[in-house]
Amino acid sequence: MLIKISQCCKPVPGDEVIGFITTGVGISVHKATCPSLLATDPIRWVEVNWSGDIQGRHRTELFLRAEDRKNLLADISSLISSDDADVVEFSSRTTAENIAEFRVVLEITDRDHLQKLLVHLQQMPDMIEVRRR
Template identity: 25%
Template sequence: SALQKELQKQQPGKGGSLGKVVERRTRRKPQSAILIGGIDNVMVRFANCCNPLPGEPVTGFITRGRGLTVHAKNCPQVLASDIDRRVDIEWDMQRKTTRPVKIQVVCSDQKGMLVGISGAITNADANICSASVHARGDEKGTNLFEIDVENLEHLNRVIREIKKVKGVNRVERIKN
């Protein structure tokens, strides 16, 4: 892969921004659940544009000075990028981690909806990081939640639980 070739050319700390990224990363505890062709200690960040979750097909993009950015494989931003800077990566499904994801819930504007929705999220074993609730004036409410989920399957379970709540009209994942 392009990342492996670049790493073979450079010794960590001996010139080149990628070498510095690798050296700096070795001092930190590994936090990502990403496998990069068997290479460890690469600084990894997740793209805000598509916010990929474990279980979704992903691709890596080598950024200048910031290591590797993980994108969903079908992300328009990565599809429009330089193909030579893309690398094959995959999720390390053995590592248990959570990722934040935003969901929007459109529902009836009635008493008890927030309790029902938050209960459904809890029943699906997800944590609510933030919530925003708005009455729209057309007897509907729009709720935006940021929740922590383990993977795509977990997100789908949360969505199914929320859809069971009486008065919920629509639930969808929000990508930036």
């Protein structure tokens, strides 16, 4: 049976997950708290677990808000790199209130790797918000 990782919530090893039986596509794996999953019929849910030896890189998406300043982007990029995560997608904007907002899609190894990165990002000077999407 085909199993795919859902792109709406991008679960990573260590997340609590639930499978959703799709029509003709197999099982889509979602975080247990995924709004898209929670809006579906629970009769189509199936118990799934991460296998014990998950290796490789997994995508996750973060939202960051910080007071805009010189070298902010370079500092964020350097921190992500030093925590051994890879940036796959990146977009940013600055609000009228001089707040920089970033959407970052990263490749990480597992939930522990992600948690370490989140803590380091939250400790950055001028960082207002760091959250997983």
